[in-house]
Amino acid sequence: MNRFTAYNGELRGFVESLLRYDTTEGGERDAQEWVLDRLDSYGFETYEWTADAERLATHPEFPDDPGEIPAADRPSVAGVAEFGDPEAGPTVVLNGHVDVVPADGTLWETDPFEPVWGEADDGAETLTARGAADMKVGTATCVFAGRALADAADDRDLNGRVVVESVAGEEEGGIGAAAAALDSPYPFERDAAIVAEPTDLVPVTATEGSVMKRLHVDGRSAHAARRWNGESVLPHFERIRRAFEDLEAERAERVAHPLYERFANPWPVNVGTVRAGSWASSVPASLDAEVRIGVAPGETIEEAEAEFAARLREVVEDSEWLSAHPPTFERFSVQFSAAETDPDAAVVTALRDAMTAAGLAETAPVGETYGADSRHFVRAGIPAVVFGPGNVDEAHFPNESIRWDDVLAAGEIITDAARRLLS
Structure with missing residues (x-):
């Protein structure tokens, strides 16, 4: 029996307990204290750190104003296991995050924070809860992969370290991981x-970036009964939106990457919020929209941002009203840099070999249109691959679920990949 699979019963109990913690909106502390206690009881040397907002404000992806970075009282925790001569082998980090996005209980068939075991159409066992896919179960998988490796230390020639991380604030830009990248919490x-994000047991070596922009457009108000005396912002916004949509299509053809060929629209642009007008009987005189722009691996945030700023200028120059009342288009929130790890890096090779040994036929790396904490490792010069149980299509959705057989498979593969690196 694979040493990871031997922990199946304990893993289930760990996962159920972790899923019951509501870790939305900065509420990670209680869960992290519980994880830290568990890591200590399993024999790991434990570490804890909390991001400093002023320090994160120096990071190019975070706002310059520390007051806009919700870092306080959000600890990240880790456990370290050493093997043989720790200095003679690599240090391998198995990373997951404990925070989850909010869950609207009215859209769920069950309580989002009460794990429910069920059965898929094909008979496979499933687990439903907020964080089942994204990604408390992946975090737990890392913990028990670390335990399985520690059990194997006596009968294998292993050297190095395994670090199991449960970080905070991934959904808000990677607060815990970014802090650890800026100032390592470890003495090695x-x-x-x-x-271990949900990749459906496929290795992801490239993740997309994104830039968040807030568009403001001014018009002129007037009474609805004399609508022609005003200048509605809506037609102007629609011209800008269509121009961005056209540029999105152009970039899909022009900005190529071999790991993204399966996507018809690899660098999507999304207008996530639009707020316009103040009263049904008044011409809408102002509009604010929030836009997420995809950034390709190999492309900087600034390069993608500049393309959309240039396209906006073209729309403005083509409009007498907008030329006289130019819109603003400014960054807000956290930005995500695109990141890529060499597919021939040792961690990728070890993972693919472990996948092959587990009987998986498709082991070729792919790129993904989302961002992950892997980018913070890459930025720190640490090769990182994203691989875990669950499907990203379940992430952030009501009735979020994961197949338990995928969890066990991922745990076996991650354990084996780390063992290969330590060997």
């Missing part, structure tokens, strides 16, 4: 990382 170097 880190050499490789596996981030």
Whole structure:
């Protein structure tokens, strides 16, 4: 029996307990204290750190104003296991995050924070709860992969370290991981990382970036009975939106990457919020929209941002009203840099070999249109691959679920990949 699979019963109990913690909106502390206690009881040397907002404000992806970075009272925790001569082998990080996005209980068939075991159409066992896919179960998988490796230390020639991380604030830009990238909480170097986000047991070596922009357009108000005396912002916004949509299509053809060929629209642009007008009987005189722009691996945030700023200028120059009343288009929130790890890096090779040994036929790396904490490792010079149980299509959705057989498979593969690196 695989040493990871031997922990199946304990893993189930760990996962059920972790899923019951509501870790939305900065509420990670209680869960992290519980995880830290568990790591200590399992024999790991434990570490804890909390991001400093002023320090994160120096990071190019975070706002310059520390007051806009919700870092306070959000600890990240880790456990370290050492093997043989720790300095003679690599340090491998198995990373997951404990925070989850909010869950609207009215859209769920069950309580989002009460794990429910069920059965898929094909008979496979499933687990439903907020964080089942994204990604408390992935975090738990890392913990028990670390335990399985520690059990194997006596009968295998292993050297190095395994670090199991449960970080805070991933959904808000990677607060815990970014802090650890800026100032390592460990007294040793880190050499490789596996981030156990839901990839459907496919290795992801490239993640997309994004830039968040807030568009403001001014018009002129008037009474609805004399609508022609005003200047509605809506037609102007619609011209800008269509121009951005056209540029999105152009970039899909022009900005190529071999790991993204399966996507018809690899660098999507999304207008997520639009707020316009103040009263049904008044011409809408102002509009604010929030826009997420996809950034390709190999492309900087600034390069993608500049393309959309240039397209906006073209729309403005083509409009007498907008030329006289130019819109603003400014960054807000956290930005995500695109990141990529060499597919021939040792951590990727070890993972693919472990996948092959587990009987998986498709082991070729792919790129994904989302961002992950892997980018913070890459930025710190640490090769990172994203690989874990669950499907991203379940992430952030009501009735979020994961197949338990995928969890066990992922745990076996992650354990084996780390063992191969330590060997």
